[in-house]
Amino acid sequence: MGDFNTITSNNAKEAMKIIEENYDKISLILLDIMMPGQSGYSVLEEVKNSEKFKHILVVLFTVKSFSEDVQKGKKLGADAYITKPFSGKELLKRIKDILGNGK
Secondary structure (H helix, E strand, O other): OOOOOOOOOOOHHHHHHHHHHHOOOOOEEEEEOOOOOOOHHHHHHHHHOOOOOOOOEEEEEEOOOOHHHHHHHHHOOOOEEEEOOOOHHHHHHHHHHHHOOOO
């Protein structure tokens, strides 16, 4: 994705395995709330409650734009929230802004 190295997963269990194996190289996680197996909220909670992982920025994205969904994500420690649909250009700009190197 643009200027970034990316790793993808298809479900929450695989995502946690990738995070465990690469946490020292991960700056940001793009996390869909609607995931097979368990919700993105549970992955977010696991990441933010871990001493090893809590330094990683987490951006939630979903079609759910209800206020309670956004509040739940923030309460669990999400660093940002992006509502689908969004363009690749918009996503890249948001990521750069969140990482602090936006133009």
